[in-house]
Amino acid sequence: MHWADFRAQRLRDRxxxxxxxxxxxxxxxxxxGHLREILTAEMIHRACxxxxxxxxxxxxxxxxxxxxxxxxxxxxxxxxxxxxxxAYIPAPNTDGTPSNGETSYAEHFLNPFLEALKEIGVxxxxxxxxxxxxxxxxxxxxxxAIRKREEIREIIMRVSGRxxxxxxxxxxxxxxxGSMDGITVTSYEYPHVFWVDENGVSGExxxxxxxxxxxxxLDWAARWIIHGVTCEPAGKDxxxxxxxxxxxxxxxxxxxxxxxxxxxxxxxxLKGMGPMSSSSGVTIGPMEAxxxxxxxxxxxxxxxxxxxxxxxxxxxxxxxxxxxxYERLLTMPDExxxxxxxxxxxxxxxxxxxxxxxxxxxxxxxxxxxxxxxHLAMLAQIKSSDEEVWQSLRKSNHISGExxxxxxxxxxxxxxxxxxxxxxxxxxxxxxxxxxEKTRSEISDNQASFLRELSANLGSCEWSxxxxxxxxxxxxxxxxxxxxxxxxxxxxxxxGAKHGPRASSLIAEIGKDDVLAILxxx
RNA sequence: GGGCCUGUAGCUUAGUCAGGUAGAGCACCGGGCUUUUAACCCGGUGGCCGGGGGUUCGAAUCCCCCCGGGCCCGCCA
Numbered sequence: 001m002h003w004a005d006f007r008a009q010r011l012r013d014r015x016x017x018x019x020x021x022x023x024x025x026x027x028x029x030x031x032x033g034h035l036r037e038i039l040t041a042e043m044i045h046r047a048c049x050x051x052x053x054x055x056x057x058x059x060x061x062x063x064x065x066x067x068x069x070x071x072x073x074x075x076x077x078x079x080x081x082x083x084x085x086x087a088y089i090p091a092p093n094t095d096g097t098p099s100n101g102e103t104s105y106a107e108h109f110l111n112p113f114l115e116a117l118k119e120i121g122v123x124x125x126x127x128x129x130x131x132x133x134x135x136x137x138x139x140x141x142x143x144x145a146i147r148k149r150e151e152i153r154e155i156i157m158r159v160s161g162r163x164x165x166x167x168x169x170x171x172x173x174x175x176x177x178g179s180m181d182g183i184t185v186t187s188y189e190y191p192h193v194f195w196v197d198e199n200g201v202s203g204e205x206x207x208x209x210x211x212x213x214x215x216x217x218l219d220w221a222a223r224w225i226i227h228g229v230t231c232e233p234a235g236k237d238x239x240x241x242x243x244x245x246x247x248x249x250x251x252x253x254x255x256x257x258x259x260x261x262x263x264x265x266x267x268x269x270l271k272g273m274g275p276m277s278s279s280s281g282v283t284i285g286p287m288e289a290x291x292x293x294x295x296x297x298x299x300x301x302x303x304x305x306x307x308x309x310x311x312x313x314x315x316x317x318x319x320x321x322x323x324x325x326y327e328r329l330l331t332m333p334d335e336x337x338x339x340x341x342x343x344x345x346x347x348x349x350x351x352x353x354x355x356x357x358x359x360x361x362x363x364x365x366x367x368x369x370x371x372x373x374x375h376l377a378m379l380a381q382i383k384s385s386d387e388e389v390w391q392s393l394r395k396s397n398h399i400s401g402e403x404x405x406x407x408x409x410x411x412x413x414x415x416x417x418x419x420x421x422x423x424x425x426x427x428x429x430x431x432x433x434x435x436x437e438k439t440r441s442e443i444s445d446n447q448a449s450f451l452r453e454l455s456a457n458l459g460s461c462e463w464s465x466x467x468x469x470x471x472x473x474x475x476x477x478x479x480x481x482x483x484x485x486x487x488x489x490x491x492x493x494x495x496g497a498k499h500g501p502r503a504s505s506l507i508a509e510i511g512k513d514d515v516l517a518i519l520x521x522x
Numbered sequence: 523g524g525g526c527c528u529g530u531a532g533c534u535u536a537g538u539c540a541g542g543u544a545g546a547g548c549a550c551c552g553g554g555c556u557u558u559u560a561a562c563c564c565g566g567u568g569g570c571c572g573g574g575g576g577u578u579c580g581a582a583u584c585c586c587c588c589c590g591g592g593c594c595c596g597c598c599a
Binding site: 328 | 524525526527528534536537539542544545546547548556557558559560561562592593594595596597598599
């Protein structure tokens with residue numbers, strides 16, 4: 001059984017409508033790591049629907065979280081906003097200076113991410129957490145938390161092993177400049193929390209408005225109750241012993257709720273570079289990933305891995321593997337006696353394919369391209385026009401008639417991949433501009449004389465694939481060379497390799513002048 | 523220090539929750555096709571399932587111990 005279906009089965013036991021939630025702090029550019037947070041939850045949501053359960057998928061944006069520090073991409077001007085919720089800070093301009101504030105910091109980073117989500121078929125209900133504070137939905141839980149502050153303080157200290165000060169208070173009011181830093185609570189009387197700042201300025205915060213927020217560990221537990229959350233997969237940072245999941249569960253119960261089961265997912269790493277981090281530049285954005293990888297394959301990357309396994313995201317050679325594996329699964333026949341193990345395996349991969357579809361419920365076969373990534377990569381490099389690619393694919397019986405939507409999309413992604421730095425060098429077709437010594441030594445006398453013959457024939461030939469094919473054929477006839485040797489000679493001269501794409505296509509695409517220039521030095 | 527994940531063929535892994543004779547892909551080797559698209563088709567080699575102990579008629583699977591690898595524990599997915 002696929003992990004998403006397994007979770008759905010467990011959730012069925014709760015008996016309530018399912019509310020599957022993701023939560024992310026929009027403190028900077030989103031990266032593909034966030035995609036695992038989103039897709040893990042969204043796939044469980046889809047599995048619930050598939051199982052006939054009532055389910056909603058909600059993306060809670062942590063827009064009430066404060067700016068922690070001035071990140072590298074921000075100008076010093078942001079110093080003044082430290083401690084202020086991201087919803088109330090102006091978005092940065094491209095140079096890192098604060099903008100006029102038409103768009104908030106939170107929205108600035110969130111919006112492009114939501115666009116990317118559409119492309120992979122994810123349409124969450126969006127909850128901006130600061131609005132939940134603004135409209136007073138948190139007030140009852142804040143009031144309760146303040147009254148039970150001793151018990152909560154005890155839970156956090158016991159479970160997390162952290163020491164909290166005697167005067168710890170489960171609510172952080174925002175001071176005169178909107179920041180939560182440096183504010184000391186002096187007293188509470190519903191609905192007001194009274195405080196004093198570092199300069200002795202005092203004021204009051206109305207807990208029914210966004211005048212402050214609960215600290216993370218409480219905020220999380222409280223929102224589970226407010227939104228009726230039944231499932232919220234969290235990154236492994238929250239899953240550590242004594243982490244926020246462990247404190248959230250008893251705090252949620254104390255506040256009168258029924259917490260979700262603890263689900264912890266592993267992180268995505270960039271191939272060979274460890275965990276992603278925006279500050280170290282080890283990052284790849286969802287939009288960048290989507291420009292290279294077809295959406296269903298990107299979903300498949302998440303769907304195929306169990307929640308607890310870390311994923312090595314590799315935009316190089318492994319992507320061929322991944323895409324071909326996807327294609328293969330689509331057409332894999334189930335033969336012979338079905339043992340229990342085989343049943344499990346088939347169910348799991350069927351689930352992974354189902355979860356990978358951009359449109360829920362669509363037939364995975366509709367996403368079948370019918371051409372391997374490797375082959376398409378080659379064609380994309382030697383055919384500059386899409387139409388020529390389709391012609392070639394018809395000729396090789398990969399497709400018949402008009403290209404499918406899915407393969408058109410594949411080719412367009414393939415073209416960006418080929419042009420990007422991520423495309424693996426081993427798959428790149430490098431046209432030689434000159435013949436180096438090593439290659440020259442590999443070309444036999446036979447091949448050399450064949451190539452000279454070919455060069456002469458090409459020089460007088462019409463530049464079309466058919467004529468070029470004829471030229472090659474005639475040259476072989478006139479040279480007393482085997483077809484095999486002839487072709488490997490061509491590839492050695494043009495590519496510096498013994499194999500290559502169909503020679504006539506390759507030569508046609510390179511152009512007469514360049515081909516003759518290469519062959520002239522034989 | 524506390525905790526999580528992980529160790530199955532050269533590589534990537536499925537199977538572990540619900541114990542019943544180890545599956546796959548890549549790579550490799552061989553064959554087919556051969557006026558060769560790195561394509562395509564067919565076949566094959568290769569595993570004391572990290573090590574040890576226990577439970578069981580039976581363990582990759584459950585329990586215990588050990589070893590190796592990765593990661594988390596202010597905020598970060």
